Amino acid sequence: MRENRLNDLDPKRWLKFQKSWFVHNPPPRRVDVLVHPAKFPETLAQEFIEFFTKKGQTVLDPMAGTGSALIAALRAGRHAYGIELNPRYAEIARRLLQEERQALGEAAASLRAEVITGDAARLQEYGLPQIDYVITSPPYWDMLHARGAETQRKRRASPELDVVYSDLPEDLGNIHDYETFLARLVEIYAAMKPLLRPGAYLTIIVKNVKKKGRMYPLAWDLGRELGKVYVLKDERIWCQDNQRLAPYGLYSAWVSNTFHHYCLQFRKE
Numbered sequence: 001m002r003e004n005r006l007n008d009l010d011p012k013r014w015l016k017f018q019k020s021w022f023v024h025n026p027p028p029r030r031v032d033v034l035v036h037p038a039k040f041p042e043t044l045a046q047e048f049i050e051f052f053t054k055k056g057q058t059v060l061d062p063m064a065g066t067g068s069a070l071i072a073a074l075r076a077g078r079h080a081y082g083i084e085l086n087p088r089y090a091e092i093a094r095r096l097l098q099e100e101r102q103a104l105g106e107a108a109a110s111l112r113a114e115v116i117t118g119d120a121a122r123l124q125e126y127g128l129p130q131i132d133y134v135i136t137s138p139p140y141w142d143m144l145h146a147r148g149a150e151t152q153r154k155r156r157a158s159p160e161l162d163v164v165y166s167d168l169p170e171d172l173g174n175i176h177d178y179e180t181f182l183a184r185l186v187e188i189y190a191a192m193k194p195l196l197r198p199g200a201y202l203t204i205i206v207k208n209v210k211k212k213g214r215m216y217p218l219a220w221d222l223g224r225e226l227g228k229v230y231v232l233k234d235e236r237i238w239c240q241d242n243q244r245l246a247p248y249g250l251y252s253a254w255v256s257n258t259f260h261h262y263c264l265q266f267r268k269e
Contacts, residue, residue, distance in 0.1 A: 008054050017051045021237040040065075040137050040205060044238065045072035048135050048263070052201045053078055057132035058112075062120035062192065067093030069135050070113050071100050079112040081128055083120050086166045090117040119170050120188050123195065131195045137205040139173035141181050141218060146211065182221055190229040193268060202230060202266040205238065207258065219262035230266035238263055
């Protein structure tokens, strides 16, 4: 048996994760987190955390939302830190983490899990420890501002649900120029490098976006630009097959129903 220097998985689970694509249909969201317009599932985050870390290591999500990655880290037996710009989401994340601690009991007693209300662009100011792994999902540019999406129309009809992440000027989701958005995003992720231990991985879950009849290859552009700072090691394609098809461009133009995301793996080498 060779020493497993990366994680605590047996060979069967290791090989299963190496498949370049996977189907993951998130479970229904809790009512108390529906306020967030684009939460990613704890179940997915936990699979990545358990592959790229060992128990007792430290995970960071610099755009934590309502704390999905931190909850997943607790369940996996890892320490976790999250930075969240919106105070409302940060408070929800703290409450959910406390509930998760109570549910896990003794298994989580020695684990640190902290949500910091702040700006990911100022990460160096928050006194974080050395990080073993980063998993995060940034805003998909300013697509939450698009009025045509069916889900967004439904959210606008309910005053309790947020349509965008915030109205804060620091919020990347409010940048309407694509090149400016991409540059700011790369700058934030590049600034994390001194915090990461040598050999640490960084997983960014992102999607190419379509706007006004044109596709913007956000995932590919991010891979190219951030690949100048870290080594872009690979990708996994997250597919969802439980989404309802919409007749975009019916009888006139090709417009796909996009039900996949790119999970880009970078490494500090």
